[in-house]
Amino acid sequence: MPEGAQPARRPEGRNRLLPRASRSLRLQLLAWVVLPLAGLAAVNLWTSRNGAFATADLVTDRMLIGSARAIAEQVSMIDGVLDATVPPAAIEMFDTGDRDSVYYRVETADGRLLTGYPDLPAAKGRAGSDTTYRGQALRLRSYSHPIFGAGTASPIVVTVGVTLSGHDAMARQLWFRAFAQQLALVLIAGLFVLVGLRRGLAPLLKLRDAVRSRGRTELAPFSVPEAQSEIRPLIDALNVYMERVRAQMAAQRRFVANAAHQLRTPLALLSTQAAYARREAGADARDEALAALQKSSGRLARLAEQLLTLSRAEPGSRRPREDRIDLTEAARGVLESLAPVAVSRRTDLGLEADGPAMVTGDGTMLREMIVNLVDNALRYGRAGGKVTVAVSAIGNEAVLTVADDGPGIPPEERARVFERFYRVAGAVEEGSGLGLAIVREVADNAGGSVRLSDGPAGGLTVEVRLPIARG
Amino acid sequence: MRLLLVEDNLELADWLARTLRQAQYAVDVVHDGEDAEHALAFGEHALVILDLSLPRRGGLDVLKSLRARGNTVPVIVLTANASLDGRVRGLDAGADDYLAKPFEIEELEARIRAQLRRASNRAEPVVACGDLVFDTNTRLFGLAGETLALTPREHAVLEQLVLKAGQTVSKAMLSAAIYDFEADADPSAIEIYVHRLRKKLEGGSVRIVTLRGLGYLLKAEE
Numbered sequence: 105m106p107e108g109a110q111p112a113r114r115p116e117g118r119n120r121l122l123p124r125a126s127r128s129l130r131l132q133l134l135a136w137v138v139l140p141l142a143g144l145a146a147v148n149l150w151t152s153r154n155g156a157f158a159t160a161d162l163v164t165d166r167m168l169i170g171s172a173r174a175i176a177e178q179v180s181m182i183d184g185v186l187d188a189t190v191p192p193a194a195i196e197m198f199d200t201g202d203r204d205s206v207y208y209r210v211e212t213a214d215g216r217l218l219t220g221y222p223d224l225p226a227a228k229g230r231a232g233s234d235t236t237y238r239g240q241a242l243r244l245r246s247y248s249h250p251i252f253g254a255g256t257a258s259p260i261v262v263t264v265g266v267t268l269s270g271h272d273a274m275a276r277q278l279w280f281r282a283f284a285q286q287l288a289l290v291l292i293a294g295l296f297v298l299v300g301l302r303r304g305l306a307p308l309l310k311l312r313d314a315v316r317s318r319g320r321t322e323l324a325p326f327s328v329p330e331a332q333s334e335i336r337p338l339i340d341a342l343n344v345y346m347e348r349v350r351a352q353m354a355a356q357r358r359f360v361a362n363a364a365h366q367l368r369t370p371l372a373l374l375s376t377q378a379a380y381a382r383r384e385a386g387a388d389a390r391d392e393a394l395a396a397l398q399k400s401s402g403r404l405a406r407l408a409e410q411l412l413t414l415s416r417a418e419p420g421s422r423r424p425r426e427d428r429i430d431l432t433e434a435a436r437g438v439l440e441s442l443a444p445v446a447v448s449r450r451t452d453l454g455l456e457a458d459g460p461a462m463v464t465g466d467g468t469m470l471r472e473m474i475v476n477l478v479d480n481a482l483r484y485g486r487a488g489g490k491v492t493v494a495v496s497a498i499g500n501e502a503v504l505t506v507a508d509d510g511p512g513i514p515p516e517e518r519a520r521v522f523e524r525f526y527r528v529a530g531a532v533e534e535g536s537g538l539g540l541a542i543v544r545e546v547a548d549n550a551g552g553s554v555r556l557s558d559g560p561a562g563g564l565t566v567e568v569r570l571p572i573a574r575g
Numbered sequence: 576m577r578l579l580l581v582e583d584n585l586e587l588a589d590w591l592a593r594t595l596r597q598a599q600y601a602v603d604v605v606h607d608g609e610d611a612e613h614a615l616a617f618g619e620h621a622l623v624i625l626d627l628s629l630p631r632r633g634g635l636d637v638l639k640s641l642r643a644r645g646n647t648v649p650v651i652v653l654t655a656n657a658s659l660d661g662r663v664r665g666l667d668a669g670a671d672d673y674l675a676k677p678f679e680i681e682e683l684e685a686r687i688r689a690q691l692r693r694a695s696n697r698a699e700p701v702v703a704c705g706d707l708v709f710d711t712n713t714r715l716f717g718l719a720g721e722t723l724a725l726t727p728r729e730h731a732v733l734e735q736l737v738l739k740a741g742q743t744v745s746k747a748m749l750s751a752a753i754y755d756f757e758a759d760a761d762p763s764a765i766e767i768y769v770h771r772l773r774k775k776l777e778g779g780s781v782r783i784v785t786l787r788g789l790g791y792l793l794k795a796e797e
Contacts, residue, residue, distance in 0.1 A: 365655045365656065366655075368655035368657070368675070368676035368677050369584050369587055369655055369676055369677075371676065371677035372587055372676040372677040372678060373584065373586055373587040373590060374677075375677055375678070375679060375680065376587065376590045376591050376594055376680055377590050379594055379679070379680035379681070380590055380593055380594040380597065380680075383594070383597050384597065393590075393593075396586075396590070400586070
């Protein structure tokens, strides 16, 4: 890769990484379904975790109170002395295989220790409470139990504490089940989104393949019968566009074929004149043939020029330009350049203008338009006649008229003379039939219009109206 | 040899006619289908060069009605439409040959000669009568190995006679062959041309025989 190409490409590549992912419809939809679902699942997991711990707390508390009650019920007055014998079952009920340690303490109402661990703290409140004992987290529960005949020693208070391994294992077990369910839900939802998208996007992908596999000149409309109603407008728009391109291409092809056709006769003329001159022995006849040949080749050059102008005037073939042009000044320039032609035809060529008329458009093309109008008037007007070019600003329009006093164009032919290569029947002068086509194309591009009418002195008047430039 | 040129482009028609006249053909020029129809009604042309895109009446139309009338005059179609379809339609309508514009005049002339040769049932381009030789390719006459210098009218008369050597050629046929529409046809002038030709042919072994009331006949002496 050339050195210079890299810096230009890099920023684009860097910026595109993220937007490209979010531009995938599949990823977007998947994200919109799965991410909120995962969020909901996370919240749900948090609450179910709390629930699992609350459940484990409750179960542990029940066991603690059961154990404390079993211990308390074994406390009795034997020979006037309080006897506390801890039944093994009260301890063994905590043996869930999690190697939990159980601590207990039995004391009288007045604080005398009957049995157990003297430093085991009492549970606060009526519910179970958590504390730390000998470096271990502990769940505690106290239970007071009246003993008949114990006097002020009654009621006794039994406190049982258990380490949290069993409790935590239970909470984890409860929570893990919920976690597994939620995870399965999210995964299944994601899977359905993908399957649904694959099915839903199939017509779009089919359309893409159809577009991609099209040949360069294949412009038939696309047909995707299974397309959904959301995609259908896209296909319809695409087909409308294709139709437009097709019409444009057909017009272009017709024009090129027509142009080639129109070039054949002048070329045959050139070749004939050259052959005649080559064989002619008489100097005068040869000079005449060579002069005619020069004239023919000049006309052929003009035809080529007009073809080029026309192809430039076509929409899309040239970057639109917004020159500010004084139509009066442009007309003056054109008239000056065509004055020799007028003189040779003894035509009285004149300009009538009452000041500048500014218009906006492609200056080159506007000038070319005036050249064609005046050239037509000189060519088809009466030799020794009069051609008048007038420019004026009327309201918000600049009006350019070119009037001759020649034979004019019959009204029934006026619509057709704008067609390319159309020539008025019986016209003696060999024109290309492109002049007025160019005029209309340029006027259209500049947002104006062209109209043909009878001239004041017979002949033809061509009127071009263009919007006045603002400001 | 008289040709009809039908071409709507005035200038091309003019210069083609001039060039063909250079080659000693008499050429009538018309510019549209209707005029072509009228000109062809006389049946005086040895060959027609026909453009297809004509005002008033299309060239194909002219060609079809010509053939429908049983006229077998050779027709070379000359057109700007060089497509296969165009060529096929032209030939199917009864054209004998087809030449697309632009063309070289040499090719057009070669095709004219080929069509005329075929029309007169000759395989050889060179026609001989005694020691008079006519090369239809170069369109030059030779007498005993020497090129014969002739005026266009003399050329036209001798051409008719040599192509029909041994047959009677009427004054009317000669007149039709040498005068195009623009010329003042003067049948009595034929006698002058024949007289001059006899002088130029002196010393050779051919003779122009006058058959009173019938016409002329070119004959080789034994």
